Amino acid sequence: DIKGVIFDLDGVISNTSRLHNVAWQQVAKQVGAQWTESLSNNLKGVSRQDSLELILQAVPADHQYNEREKQELANDKNKHYLRLVDNMTKNDILPGIVPFLESLKHNNYQLALASASKNSSRVLEKIGLSHYFSEIVDPQKLSKGKPDPEIFTTAAKLLSLKPDQCIGIEDAAMGIQAINAANIFSIGIGEQDILKDADIVFENTNLLTLNNIREYFEQREL
Ligand code: G16
Numbered sequence: 001d002i003k004g005v006i007f008d009l010d011g012v013i014s015n016t017s018r019l020h021n022v023a024w025q026q027v028a029k030q031v032g033a034q035w036t037e038s039l040s041n042n043l044k045g046v047s048r049q050d051s052l053e054l055i056l057q058a059v060p061a062d063h064q065y066n067e068r069e070k071q072e073l074a075n076d077k078n079k080h081y082l083r084l085v086d087n088m089t090k091n092d093i094l095p096g097i098v099p100f101l102e103s104l105k106h107n108n109y110q111l112a113l114a115s116a117s118k119n120s121s122r123v124l125e126k127i128g129l130s131h132y133f134s135e136i137v138d139p140q141k142l143s144k145g146k147p148d149p150e151i152f153t154t155a156a157k158l159l160s161l162k163p164d165q166c167i168g169i170e171d172a173a174m175g176i177q178a179i180n181a182a183n184i185f186s187i188g189i190g191e192q193d194i195l196k197d198a199d200i201v202f203e204n205t206n207l208l209t210l211n212n213i214r215e216y217f218e219q220r221e222l
């Protein structure tokens with residue numbers, strides 16, 4: 001039986017990717033990297049340092065950034081991002097998420113957050129959702145990021161549940177790979193084409209309801 005639900009943050013609970021994008025675009029401009037939709041997509045669910053590397057790869061190579069410069073660029077991005085996070089409100093919660101969290105609580109599911117973001121607690125607080133989550137994985141304690149399963153296996157352990165007692169919800173292909181590799185049932189939010197490895201895909205967070213998920217499980221037993 002499913003007893004726990006493990007959530008990604010950006011793209012599942014909050015529309016923070018818009019804010020990450022604004023802050024990264026500034027960095028891209030500063031280093032002369034061309035900002036494209038595919039670059040923006042590739043940054044989803046990827047850690048801050050790895051995101052910066054992807055942006056620097058898009059710079060016409062005449063300057064090698066040293067570690068100190070990279071640290072500075074990453075810090076600048078984070079300062080900018082945190083200023084944007086400070087203006088977040090409940091309006092930045094994706095549609096349908098509050099009723100979904102309510103119904104999960106009501107039915108005694110245990111909830112954990114598995115976000116690559118070091119700012120996830122701050123974001124949850126700003127949008128008023130902290131109290132729903134009994135566990136938040138600290139990405140600084142992990143050795144590998146998504147698509148490695150570590151963040152999801154850690155979340156299940158923190159909830160004292162086995163992987164097959166959990167569901168994981170993600171909007172990024174890398175995230176779905178991480179959930180699958182953890183042997184956790186995966187729900188993708190977004191386009192079927194991109195999230196084809198997920199066990200179920202919902203087009204948007206409005207469709208994320210306990211009934212829709214249960215319906216799928218019932219169909220599978222037939
Ligand atoms: C999020 C975003 C990524 C971001 C990462 C790290 O992941 O999708 O774009 O780079 O967190 O965030 P920070 O710089 O705040 O530590 P997730 O896992 O919530 O989708």
Ligand code: MG
Pocket residue numbers: 008009010011012044045170171172175
């Ligand atoms: Mg995400």
